[in-house]
Amino acid sequence: MDHEVLERILDGRENPTNLSLSLLKDITENFSEDREIGHGGFATVYKGVLPNGNVAVKRIKNSHSIKETLFYHEVDSLLNIEHENIIRFLGFCASTDQTAIKIEGLKQHIYAEVRERLLCFEYVSNGSLRKYITDELRGLKWNTRYEIIRGICEGLYHLHHEKKIYHMDMKPENILLDNDMVPKITDFGLSRLDEKSQTMSEVRLGSLGYCAPEYLFQGKMSFKSDIFSLGVIIIELVTGQKVIPKNKNNVFRRWRHRWRKTGKETQLVYQQVSKCMEIGLLCQEIDPSERPFIWDIIDDIRQVECVNGSIRNVSEYKFGQISPYSEDDDMLGIDPLELHFPFQLNKQMACTIQITNETGSYIAFNVEDMNPLSYCAQPQKDIIPPRSKCNVEITMQPQAKAPRDHTNEFTVWSTKVNDGLAIEDMATIKFIKEAANVVDDVNLDVVFDVSEPQEARSKKQVQTIQPLLEIRGDDAVGPIFCMDVHQTKPLIITGHQFGDVQIWNSDTQKVVASIKVSEEVVSKIKFVARKQWLVAVSHDCFVHVYKYEKELEKVTSFKAQDRDVSSCSLDVHPTQPYVLTECGTEIKLWDWERGWSCIQTFEEHSNLINELKFNPEDTNSFASASWDRTVKVWSLDSPKSKYTLCGHSDSVHCQDFFKRDGQQYLISGSRDKTAKVGYYAGKYINTACI
Incomplete structure (x- = not known):
């Protein structure tokens, strides 16, 4: 029934x-x-x-x-x-x-x-919008992207204008697509059933990159918070990335290249791209009062009219120096954009890409791969005359096991050069994006087509590895957000969503002590074995210190920063009486022998910091990983960083030091789905992707 x-x-x-x-x-x-x-x-x-x-x-x-x-x-x-x-x-x-x-x-x-x-x-069968976010040259056609943008705006208009509800967690993962690619907003309100601060902090943590700054740093909610998130999503749908490139004309150039290949170029599509970029940027104004309301955005979208394929006022929609039909396509054609290697164990594999120059200019290219030890491109660089083609063969060295598929594994850089420039002179060509030098970069993905013999598949068995021990948080304390292991005693400490700290005996797998230190999420926790302390930091930027010799006894607690943020971490110096904390973009060094006074402040990161790590080999230095896509290395006696490690295309979430053959390395892990390893020797002199 x-x-x-x-x-x-x-x-x-x-x-x-x-x-x-x-x-x-x-x-x-x-x-x-x-x-x-x-x-x-x-x-x-x-x-x-x-x-x-x-x-x-x-x-x-x-x-x-x-x-x-x-x-x-x-x-x-x-x-x-x-x-x-x-x-x-x-x-x-x-x-x-x-x-x-x-x-x-x-x-x-x-x-x-x-x-x-x-x-x-x-x-909804097609999953979330996240898996459909790509750059201009691949993936969803423009008309589909535009209809998705329109649908998201219509849904948000219904929530804001008709129902007076703000979502507060707008992101591609919370937009589902049906069989007809119609977007459907989901998860509004559910994560805010409990309006206490720990629930709000959890949401803010889960949506970094989409949260409005006034909500991320101050917890202020309004309709304009959703508008900020909407702007990020619109820019992602247009360009494949959260931020429009400095040279905004490249967005038009890349769409123009794709439209002309498929015969889909009209004045209307230029108008739509321009209007969407204009809306996306306006939505991301730092001052909420400068952002439009959703009904203003709906009016703008509805005013994008097509009358017999013409724009009401072409000059009104001219974005930078590009306008409809103003120039010829000046980009190299690259086919395919996804390389399929027919993978076989311990055998060399090859794949060919064709680079086509249909312009009237000479264009130089350079094929850059993220893993030079595994691939070889021939030719790696060359100059293609006007209306000519060049085949590049990419060979992969024999592999002992099937590698994973990789996005953005190769980048083809290209730029116009003078007639008569010889291949021997290519060392003088700078593939650097700057105002006077138009440089294109096209990313290529790698897919491995692994075919396994039927006999091998039938014999294949899945091995299940049983854990040595298992620790589970219960409903009263919420999920585990952080943990640390005692180096000499069978103790594990855990920090939980609802502000609780628990100490577990790893032999008996039972809780031996538990205490609520905050109403906020405990985001990082560490043992200080030499003092028999535990040190924790919560999302309200409070540092909590407890002695655990016989029972949990409070030593002190203090606020590391005046305002609440959703990103807090810490690390403990291995020998000195120092604790490092980070809250937002600010790092502080605390000395407990001086009454927990702050003895140094470090401020250079332009976005939230995710993790701090003391260098075990050089304890006068530490590293910090940030949402600004960098890792910075610092000396304790200077507020300025020693150097900055760049190379990730998205936020860096974790890092660690390690040694191999007497050489110290620094490894960093990013949201761009790569780990980069570099020598730690005063500068970042080499990287590799894993």
């Missing part, structure tokens, strides 16, 4: 209503891992199967921390929202049961309350 009710809701014959827990268990095979289609800090999403279609069941974690009034308020909001560009709500479940728990050594049972809070939505 329950199944029939949900089927009728899915078909649109009935309105959303409360659903039984047994029904949601049944259609998800008791929340089987095989049915899991997504998860985050607040919920796990499962695919539910019905005879007439599929649904998405969102099972909220830590249900005990969610106030009943807030849950039902959220459900009430969902019940009142119906729009083509917002995920369709089908029903909810609020189940509370009592269960008897036997406690060893006691005759009586303890009766515990078991709560389940679930939401049911339509199932």
